[in-house]
Amino acid sequence: MPTGTPLAASRSTTERHDMTPSDPGARRAGADTTLVRHLNRRTVLTTLRSHPDITLSTLGSLTGLSRATLSAVLEELTERGLLEEHAPATGGSGRPARRYAFRATAGYVLGLHFTPNQVRAVVTDLEGQVVARERTEVPPSVPAPERLARARALAETATSQAGPVWSVGVATTGVVGPEGRVLRSSQIAGWTGLDLVGTVRGWYGRDAVAGNDGTLAALGEKWQGAARYADDVALILSGRPSGQGIVLGGRAHHGRSGAAAELGRLLQDQTWNAAAVLDEAGRTAQDVFRAASEGEEEASRLAAHLAHHTARAASVLVSVLDPQLVVIAGELTVGGRPFLEAVRLQLETMCINVPAVVLSELGDDAVPLGAARLALDALEEKEYALEG
Known part of the structure; x- marks a missing residue:
C-alpha cells in the first residue's frame, strides 16, 4: 500500500479456511x-x-x-x-x-478556525509539528458560500506546503452539534444550520470533525500551550471573539449538544462582553491597557472592568468544575501580567477555591491548533476501533 494511506485504511486479508463466514x-x-x-x-x-x-x-x-x-x-x-x-x-x-x-x-492534519472577521488555518504532522500557517480577512457580512470558498482556497494554500491531508478539524463561533452541524451562530452570516463537517469533508475526501472555538482553544492549550500539565482546564476566550471552553480528563468537553460552556444567556448583561465594552469606548484592548499602564484614569477604569467580567465568566466554570487551571486566551491577553493579576484577584472574591490562572501561550494558534488536535484524536481513534 502506498505511503499516504490513512491510518485505518489497511485491512488484513487473512482468513480461517476451516469455518464458513456464517459460522x-x-x-x-x-x-x-x-x-x-x-x-x-x-x-x-x-x-x-x-x-x-x-x-x-x-x-x-x-x-x-x-x-x-x-x-x-x-x-x-x-x-x-x-x-x-x-x-x-x-x-x-x-x-x-x-x-x-x-x-x-506520513500524513498531515488541517485545523481551521472561523471567526466573524477571519479564517485561520494551521497544518501539523502526525506528532503536532506545525508546518504551515495561513489566514485571511473575511468580514462578518460575507455570505456563507463565499466564506467557505475563501476558506477552501486558504486551506489549499496551507496544505500545499505539507503533504497528504488525513483529517480536518474545524472550529467556529457558535454551537456545533455532535455531527458537525452549526446549531446556532449569531455572528456569522448564513452560518446557522450549516453542515460544516460535511462541507469540509468534501474538500479532501477525508474525515472531518468540528467544535466550538472556546472548547478547541482549551484543547489547543492542553496539547501544546499553557495547560500541558493539567487534565481539567477552564478557558476564557476573551475579546473578539469571546467564549469559554472546557477540557476534562485531558479531552475536550463538548457536552450533550455541543453547547458546553456557552454562558451567553447566563451572563445576559452585555457589560460582561469585552467586545461590546471596547466598541462602546471606541478603543482597542491594546490601547486601553497601554494607557492604563501610563496612568490614564478612564483606561484604568476600563481595564478593571474587563478584568472583573473576565473573572465573572471564569467564576461560573470554576465553581462548577473546580478545575486545576484557568487559561485566559484571546484579545485581552495583551494586558499581560497586570491584567492576569487583576483577574485572579477578582476570582478570589467570587470562588471558594481559586485554581492557578495563566495566560495563553499559543496566541492566535490556540483555536486552530485545538481543531488540529481534535482531527488527530479522531484519526487515532479510528485506527484503534474494532474494525479490520
Missing part, C-alpha cells in the same frame, strides 16, 4: 483476531512514538510481543508509510541492529 465461531474468531491485531498495532505505535530510533529487540522488550508478531506489525506500518527504518549504528562488535522510528510526516 458464529468463525465470526467470533475473526473479531478476536481483529482485536488482537489492533491492540498489537496500538502498542507498537505508542512505543515508537515514545521511543524514537528504537531497535527490534528493545521494541520487543518494551511491548512484550514476539519477534514474529513485531515483524508483521512493522511490515504493515511500513507499507502504510507510518514507519521508517534508520541505518544501523556503526562502531560496535557484531551485526548492527536495525532501528525504527514513527514517521510523523
Whole structure:
C-alpha cells in the first residue's frame, strides 16, 4: 500500500479456511483476531512514538510481543508509510541492529478556525509539528458560500506546503452539534444550520470533525500551550471573539449538544462582553491597557472592568468544575501580567477555591491548533476501533 494511506485504511486479508463466514465461531474468531491485531498495532505505535530510533529487540522488550508478531506489525506500518527504518549504528562488535522510528510526516492534519472577521488555518504532522500557517480577512457580512470558498482556497494554500491531508478539524463561533452541524451562530452570516463537517469533508475526501472555538482553544492549550500539565482546564476566550471552553480528563468537553460552556444567556448583561465594552469606548484592548499602564484614569477604569467580567465568566466554570487551571486566551491577553493579576484577584472574591490562572501561550494558534488536535484524536481513534 502506498505511503499516504490513512491510518485505518489497511485491512488484513487473512482468513480461517476451516469455518464458513456464517459460522458464529468463525465470526467470533475473526473479531478476536481483529482485536488482537489492533491492540498489537496500538502498542507498537505508542512505543515508537515514545521511543524514537528504537531497535527490534528493545521494541520487543518494551511491548512484550514476539519477534514474529513485531515483524508483521512493522511490515504493515511500513507499507502504510507510518514507519521508517534508520541505518544501523556503526562502531560496535557484531551485526548492527536495525532501528525504527514513527514517521510523523506520513500524513498531515488541517485545523481551521472561523471567526466573524477571519479564517485561520494551521497544518501539523502526525506528532503536532506545525508546518504551515495561513489566514485571511473575511468580514462578518460575507455570505456563507463565499466564506467557505475563501476558506477552501486558504486551506489549499496551507496544505500545499505539507503533504497528504488525513483529517480536518474545524472550529467556529457558535454551537456545533455532535455531527458537525452549526446549531446556532449569531455572528456569522448564513452560518446557522450549516453542515460544516460535511462541507469540509468534501474538500479532501477525508474525515472531518468540528467544535466550538472556546472548547478547541482549551484543547489547543492542553496539547501544546499553557495547560500541558493539567487534565481539567477552564478557558476564557476573551475579546473578539469571546467564549469559554472546557477540557476534562485531558479531552475536550463538548457536552450533550455541543453547547458546553456557552454562558451567553447566563451572563445576559452585555457589560460582561469585552467586545461590546471596547466598541462602546471606541478603543482597542491594546490601547486601553497601554494607557492604563501610563496612568490614564478612564483606561484604568476600563481595564478593571474587563478584568472583573473576565473573572465573572471564569467564576461560573470554576465553581462548577473546580478545575486545576484557568487559561485566559484571546484579545485581552495583551494586558499581560497586570491584567492576569487583576483577574485572579477578582476570582478570589467570587470562588471558594481559586485554581492557578495563566495566560495563553499559543496566541492566535490556540483555536486552530485545538481543531488540529481534535482531527488527530479522531484519526487515532479510528485506527484503534474494532474494525479490520
